[in-house]
Amino acid sequence: MKANVKTLKQLAALPNLSPAMLNKKWKEFFDTEPPTWDKRAMVRRLAQRVQELAYGGMTERGCERMKIKIQQEGLVGRTPSKQDGMPVVGTRLLREWKGVQHSVTVT
Numbered sequence: 001m002k003a004n005v006k007t008l009k010q011l012a013a014l015p016n017l018s019p020a021m022l023n024k025k026w027k028e029f030f031d032t033e034p035p036t037w038d039k040r041a042m043v044r045r046l047a048q049r050v051q052e053l054a055y056g057g058m059t060e061r062g063c064e065r066m067k068i069k070i071q072q073e074g075l076v077g078r079t080p081s082k083q084d085g086m087p088v089v090g091t092r093l094l095r096e097w098k099g100v101q102h103s104v105t106v107t
Helices: 005-016 019-030 039-055 060-072
Strands: 092-097 100-105
Touching: 005 039, 019 039
Parallel strands: none
Antiparallel strands: 092 100
């Protein structure tokens, strides 16, 4: 697969975009409202989408192999969790207090 300059420029620009611009890109690429993910997660998913559009998505065979692996590992329908009851890394906690919304991402 040969990388083209336009794709590389798009990928390089993503981490420097404001949250508002990332949301705009999300709407452009997915035609849906953007999720309330943290910036790193948005950049990663948008980068994946840029590459899908430029080079094509997974092959049908690749999708089938992934589904089989997910079933073999018992990951179907499972959500990330930790034994100690603490939130999973990357979880975004939101709280409004005295009219101000506060956001914390678990690290």
